[in-house]
Amino acid sequence: MSIDKDTAARVAKLARIKVEEDALPALAEEFNTILGFIEQLNEVDVEGVEPMTSVTPQKLKRRVDQVTDGDQQDKVLSNAPDAREGFFAVPKVVE
């Protein structure tokens, strides 16, 4: 499988990372190197093997369904690049 410039651009878009047009060929080449390395996995017979979900067989613990936290608006917003009137502020989303 070979990744071309257009696929690289599509992946960058999906990852929400701006990549300049002239940087795409080099990026595609890097992807191909890494994916070429990963291709080795096709040699392994994985028939009947379940994909691993957890290294330790364990049941996730349940907790009581109750409110344990809250009322920390100032702390939640304290690191925001742009916070106004108790909210995170972002550029216009809906026209």
Next chain:
Amino acid sequence: MADLNTLTLAEARDKLRAGDVTSVELTEACLKEIEGAGALNAFVHNTPELALEQAKAADARLAARDAPAMCGLPIGIKDLFCTKGVPSQAASRILEGFIPEYESTVSQNLFDAGSVMLGKLNMDEFAMGSSNETSCYGNAVNPWRRGNDDAQLTPGGSSGGSASAVAADLCLAATGTDTGGSIRQPAAFTGITGIKPTYGRCSRWGVVAFASSLDQAGPMTKSVRDAAIMLEAMCGHDPKDSTSADLPVPNFEAMLTGDIKGKKVGIPKEYRMDGMPAEIAKLWEDGTAMLKAAGAEIVDISLPHTKYALPAYYVIAPAEASSNLARYDGVRYGHRATLAQGDGITEMYEKTRAEGFGHEVQRRVMVGTYVLSAGFYDAYYNRARRVRALIKKDFDDVFAAGVDAILTPATPSAAFGLGEMNDADPVKMYLNDVFTVTVNLAGLPGIAVPTGTDAQGLPLGLQLIGRPWEEGDLLNTAYALESAAGFVAKPGKWW
């Protein structure tokens, strides 16, 4: 008293309890060393005021005979741990200015045990790297050099700052994290000890996430005994991390008897890689002989899927990273790009992430995005998770056959020069983790112990891998290896 900063945790603890030294004196000695060690670029956020305040409190507890395990011991914390009120940015530009409102469970556990925090330590950006060259703070530098050659060497990565700081005696010990080898490889490159415990031993809460199914915190120390002391203080069940194990934490230090008679130590044939440097092969043979002389039974074992560990890792880790790092959107914390007239929210995301993430992080996020994308999820991600199950089964089979520990080299070489790998393709750098990454995929405990030096005088380490949850037994085997190897070399001070 001279050179308090060179003490081990155990030595300093005993001196503190005997009243021979105060925590303030220890802390001041370390702070002075840190001040003079700018050339190593190990500490990136210093917290001298907090350190002295904690040291004074520790001295009061010591005087009142109410001293917990790490009381008054000055340590460094990797920048990946969120520390309340102290910058925590995972060595990334995207978290510039981020000051957590909360404390990670591991650092909180260490503070509860009385530790003193000297500051935050350099690392690869988001723990993605094997040489500490992807950090937004610039490279951390290895205190070791090749003989009289003044070329700067890497301390390894991603916990490069932690390794450099401990090896150079800027602190008594440090925290690290290990997703594919990020504690053990830098420990080996700098002649110190580093253990990654069983997945689930240390809470991941408040540790900036890279690959959640692989990430584990652990101590980086000057001795195996110190690793036992500090690991015990760091780990324990935490309801805030659903993968944290609800198991009792043993007294690891009490398990260091040095007696390994009758223990079965496996030597995996698949780790004898083509082109392995003669020095590494010799180190491995020497370590095997040491364990045998100490009474262990040496057995040849096979871990047949070893070869596929790195490629599986380079699917799973980027996949999890692409998901974890989706949170850096320029909305809730950290950096937001300056927008042009008319830019909408998509442009904000794309510009922010392009400016905030370094090259390696961008590459891994995009590889992860690709292997998770529609049409490739089964071919790449699910296949890698199946191979991961087989890699774990390799270990399960060996342990079921009675093997107690597995001995391997920690790294394929000694520390290399900073910049030496600049022109290599990314896969070449990934090969640094060839001996360590299997352990993360299988969730096992692994420890790097310094056991020798190469012809140029650089430290080399061996890795021991243990059964899940049996860190105490693993530490004891490591203790026997450490005692037999008698590694005492220190880097000559040039900084």
